[in-house]
Amino acid sequence: MLIFGRRLQIGIAAILFLAGVSAGCMGGQGSTDGGSAEDHGMRDDTFVSDETNTGAIFLELADPSIEVGNTSTFRVRAVNSLQQPVANINVACDSEQGVAILDPQKGYALTDSSGVMSGVIGCESPGSFQFLCRLAVGANRRRSVSVQCTGEKPTGFDGFPGAAGGGLGGGSQTPDDREVRITSINFIDDGSASSSSPSGGTAIDISQVSDCDLDSSTLDPEPFFDTYVSLIAENDLIEEVRLEYLQYTVSDVDGRGTEFTSKRLGLTTLIDANGGSATINMPVFKAYNGSKYVGDPMGTGIQITNRALLTVSFTVGGKTAFGESVTIKGRSTASFGDYFKCNN
Numbered sequence: 001m002l003i004f005g006r007r008l009q010i011g012i013a014a015i016l017f018l019a020g021v022s023a024g025c026m027g028g029q030g031s032t033d034g035g036s037a038e039d040h041g042m043r044d045d046t047f048v049s050d051e052t053n054t055g056a057i058f059l060e061l062a063d064p065s066i067e068v069g070n071t072s073t074f075r076v077r078a079v080n081s082l083q084q085p086v087a088n089i090n091v092a093c094d095s096e097q098g099v100a101i102l103d104p105q106k107g108y109a110l111t112d113s114s115g116v117m118s119g120v121i122g123c124e125s126p127g128s129f130q131f132l133c134r135l136a137v138g139a140n141r142r143r144s145v146s147v148q149c150t151g152e153k154p155t156g157f158d159g160f161p162g163a164a165g166g167g168l169g170g171g172s173q174t175p176d177d178r179e180v181r182i183t184s185i186n187f188i189d190d191g192s193a194s195s196s197s198p199s200g201g202t203a204i205d206i207s208q209v210s211d212c213d214l215d216s217s218t219l220d221p222e223p224f225f226d227t228y229v230s231l232i233a234e235n236d237l238i239e240e241v242r243l244e245y246l247q248y249t250v251s252d253v254d255g256r257g258t259e260f261t262s263k264r265l266g267l268t269t270l271i272d273a274n275g276g277s278a279t280i281n282m283p284v285f286k287a288y289n290g291s292k293y294v295g296d297p298m299g300t301g302i303q304i305t306n307r308a309l310l311t312v313s314f315t316v317g318g319k320t321a322f323g324e325s326v327t328i329k330g331r332s333t334a335s336f337g338d339y340f341k342c343n344n
Contacts, residue, residue, distance in 0.1 A: 055080040057091070059133050059143035061121075066147065069154045071102060071122040076133045076143075078115045085115025090322045093133040093165075094238045094274075098125040099147050100163035107164035107238050107273070108322070123149035124159040130168060167238050167274040180241050180271070182330035184232040185314065190341070191225035193281050200230050202332065205339040206304045208290035212342030222342050227285035227292065233278055233316060233328065235271040241326055243269040243318035246282050250294055251313075255306035260294040267318070280316070292336075307337040 056079055063072040076093070078086040092108035093101055101107050103120040111117045121131060126149050134142035186200025209222035229248070235241045245264040253260050262284070271278045285304065288297035295301030313331040320326060 055083065055086065055141075057133065057135055057141050057143050059131075059145055061131070061145055061147065064145065064148060066121075066123040066149055067151045068123045068126050068149050069151075069157045071120050073118060073120055074131070074133075076111070076117045076119075078111050078117075078135060085111075085113070087111055087113045087115055089115075089135065091117040091133055091135060092238050092322070093119065093131070094167045095121065095131045095147070095165035096129040096168045097166040098123065098127050098129045098149060099131055099165055100124050100160040101165035102160055102163050105162065105164060106240075106321070107167075121147065121165070122160050122163070123147070124153075125149060126152060131165075132168065164238070167236075180233060180235045180237060180326050180328050182231055182314065182316065182328055183234050183277070184230075185330055185332040186230045187284075187332075187334055188228040188230055188281070189225060189339075191223065193226075193228040193230070193283075198228075198230065198281070202334045203339055204285065204292065204304075204334050204336050205341060206285075206292040206307070206336050207338045208287070209340065209342060210290065220342075221290075222340070224287050224290065224341075226283045226287050228281050229284045229312075229314065231280040231282075231314065231316065231330070233269075233271060233280065235273060235276045237320060238273050239321040240273050240276075241271045241318055241320050243267045243271065243278070243280070243316055243326075245317050246280065247315045247317075248284055249313045250304075251311050252306055252308070253294055253302050253304050253310070255308070258302060260302055262295060264317075267316070269318075284312075304336055309333050309335055 058077045060075045061072060062074065066072045076091045078089050078091065080086050089111050090108055091111060094107060095101060100122045101119065102122055109117050109119070129147050129149060130144050131147050132142060132144040187202060187204055188198045188200050189204050190199055192198040204227050205224065208224035212220040212222055231246070233243065244267055246267055247262055247264050249259060249261040251259050265282055267280060269278050269280055284294070286293045286297055286301065292304045293301040294304060297303070311331055311333050314329065316328050318326045
């Protein structure tokens, strides 16, 4: 089995400032509440940024030295290539373990009309820690500062429950290094997909025995079920990800070189940020009249007749809470054949 992730292909939402247009024509007021994914991904005044128009991001701490148990404010300012403020652009922040982000509660929010997003951090443990904010994944627009957490933990202090941050661990990652990826692929072929403990593997039965005991007085067909794929996806980003579709491709389904690619199958799977994971169980091969099919057996589906090891490739797509596109891929080799299940 080979599983891999693809980095996010993302553009930064930003305001396009045209020469000669006054600041009063730039649109509505900004917000620092994070907004909704729809707000982030469907603005009329957005464009895909590049090195010539992205500008810069600046990060300032009100106090870079904070006693453990106390808090301080921070301020992030985003400007375009003309050094003008960029309103309504998402800024995401994260920290090493030891520094909590109390506001914004999810670690990210929109800039206001002045291109500013502000918040509050707190020290949970003594030490020196990195605090980092960025515009969009892969855009190379980020700033980090060092936070000195001084003193000892106050008696009875258990940190800041429910706060964001801590996703940088010991500092080995930055938000731009992260990804959403598929970590496991299995097939469920025994009808247990809806149970609390489904049994997965790589063997797929493509032909049903019509009578298990060959007793002419009774008909006991072999247990034969739709085949489900069970995917586990993990999200290392600092924002939630909603997966919206799954698509799969099977090589040489009929032994004559025919490749089948499915339609996009709808998903509504939400994966928490900072290491959250989710399992996707989706029917992919249909049991019909004692045979197994890819696609709709009553329409354009194709009967699987190739009794061999076949590669099944998966593409899963969705969006981050920012409205940025996510595409992850993985593939697995399954054994298609006649598996006798009459004694199961």
